[in-house]
Amino acid sequence: MKRETKGKRRSPSAPAGQRAKEKRGDSEVVKAYREWEEGVVKERLSPGGESKPQFRVYTGIQKEETQKEFLTGGGEIAVKRLYTPLDLASTDPLQDIGFPGQFPYTRGRDPVGFRAFQWPLSFYSGYGSSESANERYRDLCAAGSNNISLAIDLPTQNGYDSDHPMARGEVGKVGVALCTLPDMERVFSGMPLDRIHTGTVGNCIGPWVVAMFSALGERFELDPAKMKLMIQNDPIKEYTGRGTYIFPPRVAIDLASDVVEYIRKYLPAWEPQYNCSTTMRWGGCSTSQEVGFGVANLMAYVEAAQRKGIAPADFVPWINLHMTADNDLFEEVAKFRAVRRLWARVAKERLKTEDPRVLALRLTVFTGAHRLTAQEPLNNIVRTTVHVLASILGGVEHVVTPAHDEALALPTFESTRLGQITKIILQEENLVGQTVDPLGGSYFVESLTNQLEEKAREVYQKIEDLGGAGSALEKGYYLREMAEGMYRYQREVESGQRTVIGVNKHVVEKEVPIKLFTGDPEAEKRQVERLNKVRKERNSSRVEKALAEIRKVAESKAAGRNGNIVPAMIEAVKAHASVGEIFGILREIFGEYKPPTII
Amino acid sequence: MAKKIRILIAKPGLDGHETGAKLVARVLRDAGMEVIYTGPRQTPEMIVQAAIQEDVDMIGLSILSGAHKEFASRVFDLMKEKGVERTPVVMGGIIPQEDIPALKELGVKEVFGPGTSTRAIVERIRKEYEKTL
Numbered sequence: 001m002k003r004e005t006k007g008k009r010r011s012p013s014a015p016a017g018q019r020a021k022e023k024r025g026d027s028e029v030v031k032a033y034r035e036w037e038e039g040v041v042k043e044r045l046s047p048g049g050e051s052k053p054q055f056r057v058y059t060g061i062q063k064e065e066t067q068k069e070f071l072t073g074g075g076e077i078a079v080k081r082l083y084t085p086l087d088l089a090s091t092d093p094l095q096d097i098g099f100p101g102q103f104p105y106t107r108g109r110d111p112v113g114f115r116a117f118q119w120p121l122s123f124y125s126g127y128g129s130s131e132s133a134n135e136r137y138r139d140l141c142a143a144g145s146n147n148i149s150l151a152i153d154l155p156t157q158n159g160y161d162s163d164h165p166m167a168r169g170e171v172g173k174v175g176v177a178l179c180t181l182p183d184m185e186r187v188f189s190g191m192p193l194d195r196i197h198t199g200t201v202g203n204c205i206g207p208w209v210v211a212m213f214s215a216l217g218e219r220f221e222l223d224p225a226k227m228k229l230m231i232q233n234d235p236i237k238e239y240t241g242r243g244t245y246i247f248p249p250r251v252a253i254d255l256a257s258d259v260v261e262y263i264r265k266y267l268p269a270w271e272p273q274y275n276c277s278t279t280m281r282w283g284g285c286s287t288s289q290e291v292g293f294g295v296a297n298l299m300a301y302v303e304a305a306q307r308k309g310i311a312p313a314d315f316v317p318w319i320n321l322h323m324t325a326d327n328d329l330f331e332e333v334a335k336f337r338a339v340r341r342l343w344a345r346v347a348k349e350r351l352k353t354e355d356p357r358v359l360a361l362r363l364t365v366f367t368g369a370h371r372l373t374a375q376e377p378l379n380n381i382v383r384t385t386v387h388v389l390a391s392i393l394g395g396v397e398h399v400v401t402p403a404h405d406e407a408l409a410l411p412t413f414e415s416t417r418l419g420q421i422t423k424i425i426l427q428e429e430n431l432v433g434q435t436v437d438p439l440g441g442s443y444f445v446e447s448l449t450n451q452l453e454e455k456a457r458e459v460y461q462k463i464e465d466l467g468g469a470g471s472a473l474e475k476g477y478y479l480r481e482m483a484e485g486m487y488r489y490q491r492e493v494e495s496g497q498r499t500v501i502g503v504n505k506h507v508v509e510k511e512v513p514i515k516l517f518t519g520d521p522e523a524e525k526r527q528v529e530r531l532n533k534v535r536k537e538r539n540s541s542r543v544e545k546a547l548a549e550i551r552k553v554a555e556s557k558a559a560g561r562n563g564n565i566v567p568a569m570i571e572a573v574k575a576h577a578s579v580g581e582i583f584g585i586l587r588e589i590f591g592e593y594k595p596p597t598i599i
Numbered sequence: 600m601a602k603k604i605r606i607l608i609a610k611p612g613l614d615g616h617e618t619g620a621k622l623v624a625r626v627l628r629d630a631g632m633e634v635i636y637t638g639p640r641q642t643p644e645m646i647v648q649a650a651i652q653e654d655v656d657m658i659g660l661s662i663l664s665g666a667h668k669e670f671a672s673r674v675f676d677l678m679k680e681k682g683v684e685r686t687p688v689v690m691g692g693i694i695p696q697e698d699i700p701a702l703k704e705l706g707v708k709e710v711f712g713p714g715t716s717t718r719a720i721v722e723r724i725r726k727e728y729e730k731t732l
Contacts, residue, residue: 154613154664165642169669170612243615243639283618374713486622494716503714595638 029085041081073328074287075488077451083443091446096341100395100436101360104344106337106449107437108395109360114433119399119423120147120197132523133176133187141196143417150187150200151175157244159205159583162527172523179531179578184216194222199230204246206233206259208582211569214267218574230271232322233259236297236469239595240478241279246583247590249470254557255565257304262566264310264318272315273301274364276322280478282370284486287331288452291339292459293469293478294321295346298361300469302351308562312351312358320362320397325387327371332387333439334448336363336394342453346460365391367419369402375502380404381418388422392432393439399423476596531578538576546572547585554589604632604728607655609646610639611662611670619691620661626717627724643673651683656728662692668701675705687727691715 043049050061070079080087091097098104101111110117137148152175155167161179162171171177176187193216202209209231217224235252238245245252256273263272277285277294285293298321305315321339325332343361351358367387372380381404391399401419426432439445466472492498499505549568557563572582608624610617617639624636635653637646650658662670667690678684690702691711699710708727711720 158613160613166613166640169666169673170614170664173665174614238615241615243617244613245615482618483621483625486618487625490622490626490717494718500714597636597638 026086026089033082033084033086036082072287072331072448073326074331075492076286076288076455077331077448083447085443087443087447091450096450097440097446103348103354103356103359105340105360107440109340109362109397110395111436113395113436114392114427115436117433119427120145134189134191137188137191141191146195147197147199148191150198152200152202153177154244156579157202157205159208159246159579159587161578161580162524162531164580167524169524171527177523177527178212179527179580180534180576181212181215181219181573182534182576183527183530184212185219188216188220193217193220194226197228197230199232201232203232203235203238203242204244204252204255205579205583206231206235206256207262207565207569208573208579209233210259210262210267210270210566211573214570215573225267225269227267228269228271229267230274231259231263232276233273234275234297234301234322236300236473237276237279239473239593240293240482241276241283243595245593245595246587248593249473251590252593253300253304253470256301257308257310258564258566260301260305260315261308261310261564264305264314271318271320273319274322275301275319278322278324278366280482281324281326282368284482284484284489285478286481286485287326287328287335288455289459289481289485290323291335291342291452291456292463294323294339295343295456296460296463296472297469298343299346299350302347303468308564312347312353313355316347316361317357320364322364322366323396324370325365325367325390325394325399327368327383327386329386329390329393330439330445331448331452332390333394334445334452336365336391336396337437337440337445337449338452338456339363340395341449342456342460346457363394363396364398364400365394365396366400367391367402372402372404373500373502376508377405379502381422384419385422385426388426389432392423392426395437479596534576535578542575543572543577543581546575546577547581550582551585551589554586558589604657604724605635605653605655606632606657606659606724607635607637607646607650607653608659608661609637609641609649611641611643611646611660611674612664612666613640614662614664614666615639616663617661619663620659623659623661623691623711623717623720627721630721632724643670643677646674647677647681647683650678650686651681655686656731657724658686658688659724660688660690660692662690662694665693667692667694668698671702671705671707685731687731689724689727691720 043052044055045064049055050063055061071077072079096104097106099111100108100113140148153172154170154174155162155164156178158166160167162177176183178184178187198213200209213227213229214224217227233256235245235249235256239249247255260272263270275294275298277290277297280293281290298319302312302315306312321343323336323339340361340363344359347359348354353359367384371383384401384404388399388401401422403415403419405415463469463472463477466475466477472478489498493500493504496504502508546568550565550572553563553565553568557565569582606627608620608627610620621636624634628634635649635655637649646658646660660670660674671690674688675684678686684706687708688706689709689711690707694702694710694712702710709723
């Protein structure tokens with residue numbers, strides 16, 4: 001028997017089909033693997049090996065491997081010299097890998113992948129004043145975009161009016177200032193709201209964002225249900241990343257589920273949430289933590305929606321998990337495959353469902369802005385291209401790219417467009433995506449997928465043991481892990497253990513002049529004047545009444561009773577109550593979150 | 600043994616991207632300094648108040664929102680008002696090259712951009728501190 005199989009291996013000229021039919025035992029592969037290690041590998045790495053004729057090349061060849069240990073970009077997994085069928089010995093081709101569009105969705109959610117898909121052009125935008133945002137949106141529409149992302153300034157995202165002391169200097173800086181409904185009307189004036197897809201962040205002000213868009217539709221004589229809005233509505237990320245939190249986490253999760261309930265009941269074309277673990281990765285968490293945090297957070301929201309009577313099948317299909325694509329191409333591809341599989345398995349166990357609408361997780365990627373460097377910004381175009389490639393190979397549904405000069409300041413129109421075009425070039429010129437899950441079956445990628453899923457499940461379990469995402473957040477678990485990871489990363493860069501071109505290797509001492517977008521310096525003054533005008537002209541008794549209703553609903557919620565804040569918000573917004581007035585009342589009732597200091 | 604440098608690391612404004620500020624805080628602490636980290640959402644008034652209360656030798660401001668000029672000028676105005684304008688101020692974050700001269704004109708001693716090595720930050724802060732002695 002032994003001699004027979006050995007004989008077969010020595011006849012590589014046998015037709016491939018015939019060879020595949022012969023089932024080989026693992027022991028034979030183990031033996032061949034050992035022979036390879038002891039043979040050509042040892043020979044190549046022995047003294048003088050690099051100059052042997054069969055290995056010699058003209059330039060670049062090294063005597064030894066460049067590192068003692070090779071690790072994935074996330075630093076958690078040792079990468080072997082070679083992966084073989086042995087690495088997949090316990091991987092079941094049907095149960096673990098399967099087919100696209102089928103449980104456990106390792107190979108993707110869409111059974112035909114990118115074969116029936118066209119990247120849309122979309123731009124995250126909205127600078128300064130409402131007029132300049134409107135002008136830009138009209139330009140974008142004219143340039144072929146059907147997808148508008150609205151960036152809102154920080155005071156608004158924190159529920160402050162433009163004349164609040166905390167708002168000074170920040171009005172219109174990272175987005176448009178929206179105090180009252182007339183600001184929205186100006187931003188979207190003349191835009192075909194029923195034909196474009198609008199998206200915005202609005203995490204801790206989610207109910208108010210829904211109210212503003214809903215009231216805007218009415219002002220434009222459109223049925224709000226006919227508009228298409230995608231809202232992030234993910235407060236959890238604010239406690240771990242961007243920091244525009246307002247209320248204690250549990251209050252915020254409850255308010256987010258008000259949005260979910262309202263949208264699912266009355267605005268079914270809207271997308272009520274996208275959960276974001278992007279900023280957690282950017283803030284230092286590991287690859288498996290990005291997956292584990294994402295799955296745990298998603299579960300927290302699904303269960304919060306269930307408490308409002310929204311079944312997972314009425315919620316999960318409208319949401320998606322927002323991740324990043326980091327530098328390690330293969331690890332990132334594996335990560336997207338692993339997160340789909342982990343979600344499918346965890347959701348199946350925990351929500352006790354076989355429903356594909358619940359188990360098939362949709363993914364959006366905001367590519368690795370945290371890996372772009374201020375030094376030699378053109379290098380960032382290469383980095384982003386690979387991030388996009390990883391996303392496509394990983395079978396994600398949506399990719400958003402930062403501009404290559406983002407590490408220096410807010411991006412320009414040209415640099416934003418370049419990032420967008422990258423996806424289209426990869427799909428239509430480089431022909432990536434002609435087959436579904438092209439790396440499926442790769443010994444290496446499947447092995448990474450397995451390891452990442454396993455590690456991420458441990459992370460998920462840890463969060464569950466801490467009492468779920470809300471509680472883990474309050475206990476500082478996420479922040480501690482992120483701070484550790486960030487510190488480790490920085491030390492690796494500074495010791496040269498981790499290469500960052502232009503920063504610690506191949507450094508060019510040269511300033512690269514980049515054209516930067518500058519905010520409108522008059523925006524703040526103009527915005528405050530406008531706000532005062534609205535305050536003067538509105539019907540103050542209608543405002544008082546609407547605000548009193550918000551107070552009533554909020555107090556009832558704070559007392560533990562059921563209730564949804566969105567309808568009261570809609571009336572307040574229509575009465576031209578300002579964002580600061582509305583959130584001022586909620587702050588009073590729910591209290592404000594004070595972050596633990598973890599450095 | 601030399602006195603420990605006391606430094607306030609503060610994040611003015613509403614921007615909550617505090618990864619950089621926290622990293623620098625930790626690195627300075629590891630380098631033997633006493634670091635007081637304010638956390639985000641500080642008004643210039645709160646920052647200057649904390650600097651006085653904590654009797655710090657230096658102030659570090661982290662700003663990524665683009666509002667660096669406004670915040671720096673308000674911090675310096677308040678420092679003058681309270682008579683602590685001799686305390687050196689350094690900055691970090693996303694700050695365009697073209698804005699740096701204006702910030703230095705205001706009195707900012709150094710602006711650390713993305714990718715600055717933490718070693719360089721520690722050295723620069725020590726140097727600035729020695730000048731105050």
